Amino acid sequence: MSTQNKPSIVFVHGLWADGSCFSKMIPTLQAEGHExxxxxxxxxxxxxxxxxxxxxxxxxxxxxxxxxxxxGGTIITAAGTDDRVTGLVYIAALAPDESETAQSLQAQFPVTDVFAHIEIADGRVWLLPEGIGCFAGDLSEQEQKLVWATQGVPVADLFNQKVEGVAWKSKPSWYIVAKNDRTVNPELERFVAKRMGATTYEVDSSHVPMLSNPSLVIDVIRTAANSVQVSPTA
Structure with missing residues (x-):
């Protein structure tokens, strides 16, 4: 008999981050019984x-x-159409519709500060050291340096790529708007949250509320998880 009686949580990072950017939340959620x-x-x-x-x-x-x-919001918008997914949580995230790319969505809003601090080299888009303040400016200097050092570096045309599937049209969604974001425009965040009909939260945060305000993000994930009924199976 399985004792799993809570939904699983799968985290998906974006540019200039890696899977460790969720490290402040994973132990708590594991302790509460989530895979x-x-x-x-x-x-x-x-x-x-x-x-x-x-x-x-x-x-x-x-x-x-x-x-x-x-x-990561672009990724879960496509991957979330999978039948195993019952809810979507977006953190300062992109969420393109079927006719959009991440690039065309962002082009509808003023360019944010971070794009003045990037370098394209070897076919990749690198965040320069002085750009980390636009990405994670409300973290300590030590934490900012760690985030920069572990950055995931995207291929240069990633924002122009498309994959079919728009999960937020059929799955319940929760959205965290980072009010002080200088990487994704907060007005874009509000726009996509409203468009998808998400339960929306706003937080005084840089682009990385999961690092600067992890307790709030955990609470939103708990809310999403509590909306799902899970029955232990044999």
């Missing part, structure tokens, strides 16, 4: 990252709450 996986996405292609998330869904028990940060 948790944080994917490590190559950022080589959107299709490949969606496939990585779907592989992760196979490693945990259903149902799953899928949590995406930043470009």
């Amino acid at each position: 948790v996986v944080s994917t490590q996405n190559s950022l080589d292609s959107l299709e490949g990252d969606v496939a990585a998330v779907r592989r992760a869904l196979s490693r945990v028990s259903s149902p799953v709450i899928l949590v995406g940060h930043s470009q």
Whole structure:
């Protein structure tokens, strides 16, 4: 008899981060009885990252709450159409519709500060050291340096790639708006949250509320998880 009586949580990171960006929340959620996986996405292609998330869904028990940060929101929007996913949590995230790419969605809003602090080299988009303040400016200097050192570096055309599937049209969604975000425009965040009909929260935070305000993000994930009924199976 399985004792799993809570939904699993699968975390999905975006650009200039890796799976460790959720490290302040994973132990608490595990202690509360959730299976948790944080994917490590190559950022080589959107299709490949969606496939990585779907592989992760196979490693945990259903149902799953899928949590995406930043470009991770684009990934969960596609991967979340999987039947094993019952809810979506977006953290300062992109959430393109079927006619949009991450790039065309962002082009509808003023460019944020971070894009003045990037360098394209070897076909990849690197966040320069002086740009970390636009990404994670409310963390300590030590934490900012750690985030920068572990950044996931995307292929240069990643924002222009598309994968079919818009999960927020059929799955319940929760959205955390980072009010002081200088990486994804907060007005974009409000727009996509409203469009998807998400239960929306706003927090005084940089682009990384899961690091600067982890207790709030955990509470939102708990709310999403509590909306799912899980019955132990033989």
